[in-house]
Amino acid sequence: MFDYNTVKKIFFKLNPENAHNVAEFVFKNGIRFCPFLANELTKRYFVSNERLKQNILDTTFLNPVGLAAGFDKNATMIKMLTALGFGHIEFGTVTPKPQDGNPKPRLFRHIEQESIQNAMGFNNDGMEKVKERVEKIYPFATPLFANIGKNKTTSDEDALSDYEKLIDKFKNISNTIVINISSPNTPGLRNLQNEDFIKALFVMAKEKTDKPVLLKIAPDLEIKDAINICSVALEHGAGGIIATNTTVDYSLLPNPQSFGGISGKVLEEKSSAIFEELAKEFYGKTTLISVGGIDSAEIAYKRIKMGANLVQIYSSFIFKGPKLNRDISDGILKLMDRDGFAHISEVIGVDRR
Numbered sequence: 001m002f003d004y005n006t007v008k009k010i011f012f013k014l015n016p017e018n019a020h021n022v023a024e025f026v027f028k029n030g031i032r033f034c035p036f037l038a039n040e041l042t043k044r045y046f047v048s049n050e051r052l053k054q055n056i057l058d059t060t061f062l063n064p065v066g067l068a069a070g071f072d073k074n075a076t077m078i079k080m081l082t083a084l085g086f087g088h089i090e091f092g093t094v095t096p097k098p099q100d101g102n103p104k105p106r107l108f109r110h111i112e113q114e115s116i117q118n119a120m121g122f123n124n125d126g127m128e129k130v131k132e133r134v135e136k137i138y139p140f141a142t143p144l145f146a147n148i149g150k151n152k153t154t155s156d157e158d159a160l161s162d163y164e165k166l167i168d169k170f171k172n173i174s175n176t177i178v179i180n181i182s183s184p185n186t187p188g189l190r191n192l193q194n195e196d197f198i199k200a201l202f203v204m205a206k207e208k209t210d211k212p213v214l215l216k217i218a219p220d221l222e223i224k225d226a227i228n229i230c231s232v233a234l235e236h237g238a239g240g241i242i243a244t245n246t247t248v249d250y251s252l253l254p255n256p257q258s259f260g261g262i263s264g265k266v267l268e269e270k271s272s273a274i275f276e277e278l279a280k281e282f283y284g285k286t287t288l289i290s291v292g293g294i295d296s297a298e299i300a301y302k303r304i305k306m307g308a309n310l311v312q313i314y315s316s317f318i319f320k321g322p323k324l325n326r327d328i329s330d331g332i333l334k335l336m337d338r339d340g341f342a343h344i345s346e347v348i349g350v351d352r353r
């Protein structure tokens with residue numbers, strides 16, 4: 001019987017980035033060497049239920065729990081991650097040119113707080129290599145989101161052209177494209193969260209593709225700025241909003257590093273608060289995806305009631321393992337029974353009605 005706590009004990013003895021690399025090796029090669037594994041894992045972890053099924057973003061989602069960006073930066077683990085239960089997978093952030101990211105160490109666990117701090121800086125293989133991998137499997141059983149970002153060496157003036165190249169690369173091999181201008185680990189990137197850039201970005205995106213293009217935002221924006229930026233994005237064709245990325249509010253941790261973005265349990269309150277304000281403004285007008293500190297069916301359900309169509313997880317997957325996917329979906333079904341909802345569509349945004 002697979003016991004994640006044992007695996008975690010071993011993994012947590014390694015430094016976090018080495019642990020991630022070992023997991024990537026296993027996830028990348030596991031199904032290749034053991035093809036029956038995919039079926040076994042899918043049976044154990046993947047929840048597919050008519051009551052949770054949604055047709056949104058021009059595709060079908062069998063369950064509402066997705067993998068947030070940053071875990072599978074290079075799209076090497078998509079098959080295994082689907083078998084582990086994720087209802088959609090956001091690969092990336094991918095940049096036009098390959099880049100190494102920031103100097104190590106750049107990934108830290110805060111175990112007691114069930115939180116992570118990272119300053120990875122978009123380490124990735126670049127769009128050509130990632131495209132080669134994804135086009136081999138697309139269209140895929142599970143919706144794929146391509147999360148895209150500019151290279152560190154690209155100036156603000158040239159940033160638009162980076163996003164243009166990336167949209168061209170991924171528009172035909174992903175279900176949805178996610179614009180990342182909210183990572184704290186590329187100097188100046190968050191400055192692109194301004195009206196002029198966002199307008200230019202979505203006007204360009206609309207000319208390039210009919211696929212939904214979503215904006216992922218930071219939790220550190222003033223709420224009025226967040227609403228303003230999202231309004232501009234939506235007015236110019238954005239297909240939805242993902243809130244939120246990691247935070248640079250270091251007061252959330254007792255022993256923080258002085259750099260990088262914080263995710264996990266300590267982000268929950270902040271992420272939830274900004275998501276709720278955005279949902280008050282945009283529920284019913286667009287697709288909303290909530291991410292940040294979600295680690296249980298109760299929290300996921302709360303975000304869905306606030307107005308989220310889908311939720312995403314990253315840090316809690318590290319602390320709780322793949323069973324969490326099933327626990328969240330099964331738990332949502334139980335909460336729906338308790339509250340007398342037949343279908344998830346009745347739950348989404350019930351707080352707003």
Ligand SMILES: Cc1cc2nc3c(=O)[nH]c(=O)nc-3n(C[C@H](O)[C@H](O)[C@H](O)COP(=O)(O)O)c2cc1C
Nearest residue numbers: 068069070093118244245263264292293313314315
């Ligand atoms: C190690 C690490 C790397 C990440 N890399 C990215 C990234 O490349 N692009 C991105 O949009 N978000 C990235 N994120 C942010 C997550 O997608 C997510 O928004 C954030 O972690 C909050 O969710 P969580 O509390 O469930 O982890 C990263 C998060 C972590 C922990």
